Amino acid sequence: MKYSYVSHLICPKCNKTYDHNEVNQLCSCGSPLLVKYNLDELAKDVSKEDLVGRSASLWRYHELLPVVDEKNVVSLGEGMTPLLPMSAVGKDMDIPNLHMKDEGIIPTGTFKARGAAVGVSKAKELGVKELAMPTNGNAGAAWALYAARGGIKSTIVMPVDAPKITRNEVAVSGADLYLVDGLISDAGKMVGQAVKEYELFDASTLKEPYRIEGKKTMGLEIAEQMGWKMPDVILYPTGGGVGIIGIYKALNELKELGWVEGKLPRLVAVQAEGCAPIVKAWEEKKSVSEFWNDSETVAFGINVPKALGDFLVLEAVYQTDGCAIAIEDQALLEEQQKIAELEGAFICPEGAATFVAARRLREQGWIKENEVVVALNTGAGIKYPDTVKVDVPVLQKNEFLQK
């Protein structure tokens, strides 16, 4: 029995293959690479019942992950996040079987931890000594901290306007932190130069093949937590889109293994109205997106004007009869408040967008009343304290509390 059944890397555009035992970034054709596994062999050796009793982390799926030797695993205990019934909000929007996969309950407070855990572990296995990446905040925080745990140096470049909490996370990790008076695209250019000049490993989104494998575990967990049944609909806040690509990949692998059966869930790419390149492409029935100019949204995690993996996101949406939908900032902020009041969950703006999307799609009849729906919340609200407005008077000592 092997720890991992990884076989090789493949380019989804030109089908060129690569060796997973060597450091690889993009395909020579410029496309991101995907990881392949010996699923036939895995299916013979392992059954889904073997997972029972394993540790409550994403490493319970180690056979379906790319790390060959367990000693290279760099973990802070990430994964097996709660899949919560959302009965009150579900009643409010007439979706009784509404659930939330809560990715706020994970090291560093966002789903970025999954990609960082698997990406850093594989980088360690391949002997990487130093990595670099641009970030809007959460990904950089996760990669910097996991790299520190893995003994890998990191260089993180972040817009000066990125949230202060994530800046502090990077700083405390001991990473080389650079702030740029510009956008993440400016940070990306600097990283590109530094990667060449200093021969660093480029950990930018989808420029290394293993972040998808980490994100994939969200799909594996949803299936296992639902008793190896798939929901009818999964809604995902889509910026770079690695999560939706990963979930689609996961569910296809589970089908091939025979661990789940039937039709895949309809995958919904949820974007912000101020940055909706995937929605536009989907509406125009295109297979790639165009750069979205002057993008703007409070949900900064999905402020991605052009994703490197856009064609993979759109494939996942088309192949599952899903859809793409854009939400206004005002609506998602109101939904964030409503979910806290009705469900006690303080979620992030990106996550709130998926609930507005569910509400709208139910109103339009695209989601049926009896369908099982999972909305992904990608991060903890506490990482975005400024999205909540507080205006209460200050009492003096010994003043009587008037209700």
Add this chain to the structure above:
Amino acid sequence: MKYSYVSHLICPKCNKTYDHNEVNQLCSCGSPLLVKYNLDELAKDVSKEDLVGRSASLWRYHELLPVVDEKNVVSLGEGMTPLLPMSAVGKDMDIPNLHMKDEGIIPTGTFKARGAAVGVSKAKELGVKELAMPTNGNAGAAWALYAARGGIKSTIVMPVDAPKITRNEVAVSGADLYLVDGLISDAGKMVGQAVKEYELFDASTLKEPYRIEGKKTMGLEIAEQMGWKMPDVILYPTGGGVGIIGIYKALNELKELGWVEGKLPRLVAVQAEGCAPIVKAWEEKKSVSEFWNDSETVAFGINVPKALGDFLVLEAVYQTDGCAIAIEDQALLEEQQKIAELEGAFICPEGAATFVAARRLREQGWIKENEVVVALNTGAGIKYPDTVKVDVPVLQKNEFLQK
């Protein structure tokens, strides 16, 4: 088979008993009440092997929790937080078997979620419609959010200087939030008045019996995660002390059930030098503490000048041959940084204090090299962003990144 084996409440001071089916606060003698279980019956009906495959939340221990009917459980998926090996920091302080129980990976980002989950669930079971509490921040945030999920109204009073993130958490929950220009003791007086005036349930620390039961699950999880073996030492950051009381109670219950054997771990109460009433009492071999005047520490979660349950904390320390130790702010902030750099974990100042304590106790020989040691981190560093100082230059667009 019953969902809970709860039997009654008992006063640890005067032994008076109370019915767990009725709303109770303090004993008539003024002491906090403790929850008792039919452990003999539980031991006959349930074995620790029955836990395998249960959900990764603290409700896996429902037989040892006070909620009688599962339908009253109010959960956001809390519990089964990671127990992480801390090899690098352990090597640095010559404790190779050093572990961290990371309570940052839980809804609301601190261990307060455990007390709130169980406390709110039992309040719901008892028909409570509205609760009130004073808070320095994290407890109020947790109780307000869990109360919202449980359909219970809440009134939270908080010093105006309490951390903004926790203020926002309370506000977003829809709770009645009051800020007071004073200390938590001033907030406590206001809550006391409001509880009487408006007939509210008083959810102040240890004024209801069930918060301890939630915190207890940290002890249950440590035992299970170590394969039903107990560590030699557990270090706990001690403010109100509910956690250390709970862990002591948990391990005693597990011993009585026969699920663990041998000597209890030595429990260490870790406090801040600027607020160390338990340490002073322990040094003077007293069974209760005195009010600590002008208390001050950056680790605001352990800024508690006089704990209602001080005698229970001291009992836990004495009975396990533990000790109490105070740490300076400067040392715990340096340790916080070191742990992020060496282990990739951004922990809270209170948690960092336990690592300084382990370091000192090892230097003194009180902890032996081969002992198995667990340090409790009670919250995520992201809830305390201001404990990290960041001073990096801002680059201009297109500037070359000089390493």
